[in-house]
Amino acid sequence: MSILLEQVSKGYASNQAVVNNLSLEIETGELFVLLGASGSGKSTLLRLIAGLLPLDKGRIWLHGREVTNLSPQQRNTGFVFQSYSLFRHMTVAQNIAFGLSIKRAGRAEQDARVKELLNLIQMEGLGDRMPHQLSGGQQQRVALARALAPEPEVLLLDEPFGALDAKIRVQLRQTLREIQRRLHVTTILVTHDQDEAFELADRIGIIEKGDLLEIGTPGELYRRPRNRFTATFLGSANLLPAHRNSHHIFVGEARLPAPPDSEHLQDQPVEILFRPEEISLAPTAETPSETVIGRGVVQEATFAGPLERVLLKLNRESNGEKAQLLQALLSPSEAQQLGIKPGQEVWVGLKNYHLLARVS
Amino acid sequence: MTASPLVDVAQRAQNTGNAAARPPIPWGAWGLRGAALSYLGLLILLPVLAISVQGFRAGWESFWTSITRPAVLHAVGLTLWTSAVMTVINTVMGVLTAWALVNYRFPGKRIMNALIDLPFAIPALVTGVMLVLLYGPQTAIGGFFEKQLGVRIIFAPPGIVLALLFISYPFVIRAVQPVLQSLEPNQQEAAQVLGASPWVAFRRVILPEIAPAVITGALLCFARALGEFGSIIIVGGNLPMKSQTAAVYIYAQVEGDNFQGASAVSLVLLVIAFSITLGVDFLMRRRHHA
Structure with a gap:
C-alpha cells in the first residue's frame, strides 16, 4: 500500500468540514484520479497528503511510513500545481535540479538527472531556457520533471492541465500516462474533468462535499455506479423512478427484466439509469418488446460531432405522471433512417440499463 | 499607413506646387x-x-574648506551613519511586514495596510514632537533609558534614528508588497515540497525575485533620510558635533548668513542623493528588462 489515509478530516474556520472523515488506500504504481466539482475538497485532500495543510484528525501513511505530523519537506512527495509555479529567475535545468541541490547532490549527479528528465519530457536541449520563454504546455512539463527529479515516493498533481488549451491538454495527458507507467510512481491526480479521469485513471474516486462517495475503475463507475451523484456527474444520465420485484423492473407501464446485479434492491424504491447512447428509437412498437419503455416525442435534434443528440419527451400515459425529458445519442445513419425531426413520435427502447437505490 | 486614398488625394491637391509632399510638422x-x-x-x-x-563662488579652495570643517565632517558622518542604521532596520522590517501583509490573514490587516502610509501624511515637525513626548528625558520611557541604561534618546543620535525610522517606514513595504503579490502562487510551497525548509525556500526562491524591489526601497529610504530636517530639528536639536545632521547644519549656516557654506554642504548632499537616484533608476530598468 503506497498511500493510506485513515479517517482524515479537515475543516476551515467556518467550521464546515472540507474533508470529512475520509479513508483511502492506493496501491503502489497506481494512477488514482480524484474527481470532483470545484469546492468538493479534492485539492484540500491533496494538500493534506503533501503536508501543505495541517489536518484536524486522522492519519496518513506513505509507503508504510506515518507522515501525519511531518512537514512537507520531510514527506518526499512530488507536487505539480495548476499554475506551474516554476521558479522564474532559474533556468529550466536549475528548476529541475532544485530538489537535488537542496539535498546537496553532486554536480555531476544533478546534471545527469536533469538530462535524463529533459529527455523524458521531450525537451532535450532546452535546459538553458528561462520559464517565460516557454509555452504553457512546456512549463507544465518542466514542473512535472522538477517534481520527479528527487525520485518522490508519491506524485501529487493538482489540476495539472487546468490552465492549458484543450489540444495541449490531450497531448500532455498521454505524456503523463506514459511517464507514469514507465516510472511506476504512485500518483494521485485531482481534476474536475471527467474525460481526463476516464483517460488516465486506473481507479477514480468521486469526491463531493468532502466525502469520498465511490471508488472504482472508470468502466465500473460509468456503467454500474452505486450512487446517484456518481451517475449524474460522470457523463449524461437518464434516470426514471422504477420498482423492482423478484424478476422484473416496472417503469410506468413498461416491464423490463431485472439486471442480475440488482438483487439487493428487490422491493425497494429504485431508479433506472440509462445513458443517452443506450437508447434506441423505433418508428413502431415492433422492436424487441422487453426493452421498450414507452412512446416519446422528439423535442429537438442537434448536431453533436460524430453523433446526433436528440431530446425526447417521454409520454407515460398511465398514473398521470409528468412527462419526462430524455437525452439520446444516435448515429447519423440511424437518425436519417428514422427521419428524426421535432414533433415526431417514436418508440423508446433500452439497449442497456442499470438500477440505483432511490433516495427520497 | 491606412489613410484613405481620398484624404491622400485631398492632401496632394493642397500641396500642389511643392516638389515633394512633406508630412506636416507635429x-x-x-x-x-x-x-x-x-x-x-x-x-x-x-x-x-x-x-x-x-x-x-569663492573658488575651489574655499569650497573645500567649507566642506572639510570638523563640524561639517561630523554632521555629514552623523547623517550617513544614522541613515544607514535606519535603512538596515527598515529594510528587514519592511520585507517582514510586506510578507505578512501579502501572505497571512489576520484581524486588523486592512487598517494596518492603511496606517502604513501615515508617516507620509504626518508633517515631519509633528513626528518630532510626538517622539519628544514619548522618549524625552522627562517621560517614563525616556527616563528609564537614561537612568537605568545610561542611553540618551532625545537630543542624541538614537532619537535621530527613531525619527528617520518613522518617516521612512513606508518605502520598503510599498516597494516590496506589489512584487510579492505578483509572484506566481505556490512558489514557497513548491520549494518546500522539494525538500527546502521555509527559510531556505524564502532565500533561494522568493528573495531573488524581490531583491531589486528591496534594494530600490532601501535606497529610497536612505535618500529620504539624508535630507530630513523637520523631525530632526525637534528630536536632535541643533548641537554641533553632537546631534547636528547635515541638513540642520545647512539651516544653521543660512541662519548665520553663510550662504556659501550652506551651498557647499548642500552640493555634497545633492551629489549623494543624485547617485542614489541613478542607482534606483538603473535597478528599475533591470527589473523591467528581466
Missing part, C-alpha cells in the same frame, strides 16, 4: 516635449545651477 507632440523639458529646467536644473554657482 507641433503638438513637439510642444509637449518642449513644455516638459522647460518645466524640468526651470524647476529642477535652475536651482541646482544657482546653488552650484553659489558654492563655488
